[in-house]
Amino acid sequence: MKNIANGVWPTMITPYTKDNKIDYDAVLRIIEWYDKQGVAGIFAVCQSSEMFFLDKKERLALADFVVKNTPKHIQVIASGHVAKSRKDQIEEAKAILDTGISSYVFISNQFAAEDEGPDAVERNIEALIDAIPGDSFGIYECPYPYKRVLTPENLKMCAQTGRFSFLKDTCCDPALIKAKLEAVKGSNLKIFNANAATLLETLQMGCAGFSGVMANFHADLYVWLCENYEKAPEKAKLVQDFLGLASVIECQCYPVNAKYHMNLEGVPMELLSRTRDASELTVSRKVEVEELHRLYHYFKKEVLG
Numbered sequence: 302m303k304n305i306a307n308g309v310w311p312t313m314i315t316p317y318t319k320d321n322k323i324d325y326d327a328v329l330r331i332i333e334w335y336d337k338q339g340v341a342g343i344f345a346v347c348q349s350s351e352m353f354f355l356d357k358k359e360r361l362a363l364a365d366f367v368v369k370n371t372p373k374h375i376q377v378i379a380s381g382h383v384a385k386s387r388k389d390q391i392e393e394a395k396a397i398l399d400t401g402i403s404s405y406v407f408i409s410n411q412f413a414a415e416d417e418g419p420d421a422v423e424r425n426i427e428a429l430i431d432a433i434p435g436d437s438f439g440i441y442e443c444p445y446p447y448k449r450v451l452t453p454e455n456l457k458m459c460a461q462t463g464r465f466s467f468l469k470d471t472c473c474d475p476a477l478i479k480a481k482l483e484a485v486k487g488s489n490l491k492i493f494n495a496n497a498a499t500l501l502e503t504l505q506m507g508c509a510g511f512s513g514v515m516a517n518f519h520a521d522l523y524v525w526l527c528e529n530y531e532k533a534p535e536k537a538k539l540v541q542d543f544l545g546l547a548s549v550i551e552c553q554c555y556p557v558n559a560k561y562h563m564n565l566e567g568v569p570m571e572l573l574s575r576t577r578d579a580s581e582l583t584v585s586r587k588v589e590v591e592e593l594h595r596l597y598h599y600f601k602k603e604v605l606g
Contacts, residue, residue: 303403303437305466305491306376307509308341309523311516312349312469312495314556314563315363316570323359325366327570332371334568338520341510342376343367344406344469346397348443349514349556353383354575357393365400378439378467380406387425391432398435404467406439410449419452426455430464439467442495450477453484460488469512471495475502482507497523497548501541504530515548517559519597525605536604543600550593554581558590565594 313335316327335343345367346352346360355363360381368377379402384390390411398405407429413421430438440459442450450472451459459465466489470478473496481492491509494500500511504527511523522544530537550558557577560570572579582590 303376303466304489305378305404305437305439305509306341307491308527309339309510309516309520310342310344310378310469310493310512311335311340311520312347312512312514313343313345313367314517314559315350315355316560317573317575319571319573321573321575323355323363324570327568328363328366329370330568330570331563332367334563334566335520336372336375338516339524340375340516340520341524342378342403343371344378344380344441344512345402346379346381347406347441348445349517349559351556351575352381353445357381357384360393361396361400364397364402368400368402376403378402378404378406380408380439380441382406382408382411387428387432390429394429394433394435398433404437404439405433405435406441406467406469408443409440409451410443410445410447412449415447415449419455422449422451422455423458426459427462430462436464437466438464439469440465441469442471444471451481453477453480456481456490457484460485460490463489465490468492469495470508473499475499475506478503478508479506498545500544501526501530501537513548514551514555514559515544517556518547518550518562518593519544519601522597522601522605539604543604547593547597550590553586553589557582558586561587561590562594565591 316324364379412425493512494503495513
């Protein structure tokens with residue numbers, strides 16, 4: 302099994318050209334920005350990438366491009382687990398694995414219907430991994446089209462297969478995360494918290510890092526926290542306070558606001574999205590993003606030096 306690096310894993314956004322095609326020049330600039338921010342890995346073809354609004358060819362091409370153009374010291378994982386039939390899910394997983402990603406990430410809500418229980422989840426996980434010749438799988442508790450948070454028992458079963466290495470946890474509940482960590486203790490399955498507000502507490506519990514949308518705004522602060530929370534505990538609390546409060550921008554107009562913030566960072570791209578109308582980023586919302594951008598740079602300089 303490939304070892305999944307601890308640290309920060311941004312959920313990569315997808316930029317588009319004015320004629321609504323993937324803007325690969327901008328994708329390359331995003332990868333370069335992630336590298337400068339010090340991330341451990343990139344989670345490509347995920348919900349932030351608008352994977353439900355990319356067709357199969359686009360999802361595969363995007364995963365392949367990110368793998369081929371990401372520096373070797375940064376790992377790449379990818380999903381694309383959106384097909385309805387198991388046959389199509391298996392075929393796409395195999396194709397994306399063939400791009401050379403470090404781990405193929407399943408979407409937890411695709412394991413079973415919303416009215417089905419944890420037993421159905423486990424049966425379908427077993428059926429999928431039996432049909433896919435991968436040695437490293439991940440799971441993302443994606444909130445769309447519905448949110449399924451895995452139980453500690455589900456995770457224990459995954460860990461015992463020896464083929465799971467990554468969980469993007471979105472439960473936002475430290476007590477539940479603690480139970481999940483206990484369930485996978487001693488295995489290769491690492492848990493990455495997607496919730497900024499609870500990150501420090503869950504790092505202290507044993508989470509391997511952060512994988513969330515806010516790494517598209519200031520990944521370097523998350524990198525600092527993951528690397529220094531034990532060495533500088535008092536400063537870590539202050540960084541956590543900033544990150545938790547700053548993360549409310551997620552509720553505004555994501556991913557359009559992240560694309561606007563990228564532009565402010567010197568990573569040019571159109572504000573176009575297939576999931577949100579760019580006009581939702583009103584003048585006042587742009588001002589809020591600009592204020593966050595300035596405050597982030599001030600905080601980094603004054604607090605972290």
